[in-house]
Amino acid sequence: MKDFRFWGLLPAHLLMMCTLIVPILIIIAVSVSTRGAYGGFEFEFSTDAYRQILFNEGWSGEMEFNPQYLFIIARTAVLAGLATLICMVLAFPVAYWITLQSAQMRTLLLFMVTLPFWVSMIVRVYAWLIILGNDGVIESALRATGLVEDMDTLLFNNGAMLVGMVYSYIPLMILPVYASIEKLDRALIEASHDLYGSRMTTLRRVILPLCWPGLGAGAILVFVPCLGTVLEPILLGGGKIMMMGNLIQMQFGGARNWPFGAAIAITLMCLVMGVLIVNGLRAMRQAQLKAESI
Amino acid sequence: MAFKHNVRQYRGLGPFTVVFFAWLYLPIAVVIFYSFNENRLVSVWSGFSLKWYAEALSNRNLMNAVQTSLSVAAIATICATGIALMAALVLVRGRNVKYRRVSETIVNLPLLLPEIVLSVAVLILFSQVGLANGFLKLVIGHTTFCTPFAFLPIRARLQGMDSDFEDASADLYANRWTTFRRVTLPLIAPGVFAGAMLAFVISMDDFITSNMLNSGGSTTLPVYIFGLIRQGTTPELNAISTLIILVSLIVAALALFIQARGATTNTH
Numbered sequence: 001m002k003d004f005r006f007w008g009l010l011p012a013h014l015l016m017m018c019t020l021i022v023p024i025l026i027i028i029a030v031s032v033s034t035r036g037a038y039g040g041f042e043f044e045f046s047t048d049a050y051r052q053i054l055f056n057e058g059w060s061g062e063m064e065f066n067p068q069y070l071f072i073i074a075r076t077a078v079l080a081g082l083a084t085l086i087c088m089v090l091a092f093p094v095a096y097w098i099t100l101q102s103a104q105m106r107t108l109l110l111f112m113v114t115l116p117f118w119v120s121m122i123v124r125v126y127a128w129l130i131i132l133g134n135d136g137v138i139e140s141a142l143r144a145t146g147l148v149e150d151m152d153t154l155l156f157n158n159g160a161m162l163v164g165m166v167y168s169y170i171p172l173m174i175l176p177v178y179a180s181i182e183k184l185d186r187a188l189i190e191a192s193h194d195l196y197g198s199r200m201t202t203l204r205r206v207i208l209p210l211c212w213p214g215l216g217a218g219a220i221l222v223f224v225p226c227l228g229t230v231l232e233p234i235l236l237g238g239g240k241i242m243m244m245g246n247l248i249q250m251q252f253g254g255a256r257n258w259p260f261g262a263a264i265a266i267t268l269m270c271l272v273m274g275v276l277i278v279n280g281l282r283a284m285r286q287a288q289l290k291a292e293s294i
Numbered sequence: 295m296a297f298k299h300n301v302r303q304y305r306g307l308g309p310f311t312v313v314f315f316a317w318l319y320l321p322i323a324v325v326i327f328y329s330f331n332e333n334r335l336v337s338v339w340s341g342f343s344l345k346w347y348a349e350a351l352s353n354r355n356l357m358n359a360v361q362t363s364l365s366v367a368a369i370a371t372i373c374a375t376g377i378a379l380m381a382a383l384v385l386v387r388g389r390n391v392k393y394r395r396v397s398e399t400i401v402n403l404p405l406l407l408p409e410i411v412l413s414v415a416v417l418i419l420f421s422q423v424g425l426a427n428g429f430l431k432l433v434i435g436h437t438t439f440c441t442p443f444a445f446l447p448i449r450a451r452l453q454g455m456d457s458d459f460e461d462a463s464a465d466l467y468a469n470r471w472t473t474f475r476r477v478t479l480p481l482i483a484p485g486v487f488a489g490a491m492l493a494f495v496i497s498m499d500d501f502i503t504s505n506m507l508n509s510g511g512s513t514t515l516p517v518y519i520f521g522l523i524r525q526g527t528t529p530e531l532n533a534i535s536t537l538i539i540l541v542s543l544i545v546a547a548l549a550l551f552i553q554a555r556g557a558t559t560n561t562h
Contacts (some may be wrong), residue, residue: 011380012378019415026418070371090314097311130532135337230502246501248411
């Protein structure tokens with residue numbers, strides 16, 4: 001019992017080592033391996049998988065530049081970024097309004113924000129499928145009012161995926177933003193007002209700057225899962241508009257190109273790590289600035 | 295509260311929030327509403343009926359998927375909570391723990407990586423080890439990503455609690471095990487419960503990993519639903535979804551209730 005410090009941590013470390021750290025090293029190895037004849041892979045060094053991200057092999061073996069996978073990577077980053085931005089714009093006013101309510105009301109409203117989050121992800125995405133789909137709720141409603149006779153489907157485009165992503169992850173934005181607004185010193189807002197700052201000036205010069213840490217925390221919480229999202233592109237994007245998540249999934253499913261899937265997975269992991277590292281450095285610099293100013 | 299006199303108030307915030315909440319709950323309401331539709335086509339209303347519920351509840355494959363999901367979630371929750379509890383005790387209460395920060399990062403690693411990468415990791419691992427049992431694969435995979443979700447509430451509870459009680463217990467010659475069983479565990483029980491609950495819900499909800507590891511005989515509920523969705527939307531799917539929503543809401547309310555009770559006992 002004396003060294004509980006060792007035995008207590010052992011299961012957690014063993015679990016993460018065996019199911020995560022070692023397998024990720026294997027993924028890296030697979031991404032530089034050769035594709036097996038019947039799917040899977042063979043440990044034989046080759047950079048084909050990474051080259052495939054950028055180039056296409058012509059029929060006579062010449063390599064030509066093909067940006068299709070770069071487009072997928074870019075689309076993933078842009079959509080995740082847009083979803084994060086929309087979440088910020090929606091979450092801030094809602095979180096602000098909640099902080100103005102009575103204590104009981106605040107608890108209730110925060111519970112209501114998190115409640116949909118408890119409902120299974122696949123059910124939430126399915127809900128948007130029947131709202132936006134062919135003969136879906138929106139289409140039927142528009143037809144009933146006689147505004148439109150026939151319309152293109154609202155599904156299977158970037159917008160549908162974006163709606164799904166924002167809907168799925170917005171509670172992760174509201175909670176940290178709420179926390180940062182809650183902590184805000186009201187006296188500062190009143191001081192700004194006393195100094196003849198209008199409400200808009202106060203918002204821009206006092207409230208928003210003080211809430212950046214909350215918005216930043218929310219942005220990370222939304223952006224990272226959006227980068228790796230799978231269900232939205234498959235169901236709302238129809239599987240035709242690819243994002244990195246379903247591209248990876250395809251390589252280990254139907255397409256059976258494990259080295260290529262591993263290469264994309266490593267790319268995605270590097271992207272996420274990059275975001276987290278940049279964020280960590282920014283937080284460190286801010287803490288430093290704060291320490292210096294005191 | 296006059297707008298003029300409250301400088302913290304902004305015009306239009308209230309209506310904006312109301313619209314926001316409507317948007318947040320509209321999809322759920324739509325799913326529930328159309329589950330009572332008698333028509334085969336989801337959004338063409340032709341009358342009230344409960345027949346899709348009868349159909350869902352008598353669907354053998356669905357019930358098998360529910361059973362698989364529940365068993366996987368139950369075992370993964372127990373494993374993850376146990377592992378997380380031990381790790382949290384060491385990382386919060388332990389003195390002179392070496393590499394505390396690194397250890398904490400390792401426990402939380404699944405949160406730092408996109409789940410699709412985790413799922414590829416376990417898939418490749420199992421293919422290398424040659425593990426063929428679908429159920430066991432699911433349990434191991436789920437335990438991994440559930441552990442940090444169990445860990446965080448337990449850690450928060452431990453951090454928010456003074457070690458005075460434990461010290462007092464030690465002063466009264468209780469050994470470590472007795473102290474843990476009679477003092478620490480009852481005090482952090484709400485945190486442990488919250489962690490276990492979170493782990494259970496995350497496991498029940500998981501699609502990406504379960505789908506990646508999907509092999510005959512061990513299909514979880516979300517993977518089964520995904521298969522149905524691909525065949526087209528039906529009111530039966532709405533009925534299944536409504537039942538899931540109902541269970542989720544009950545679980546969420548229960549969790550909130552227990553958390554609120556834990557918070558009040560803590561302040562005394």
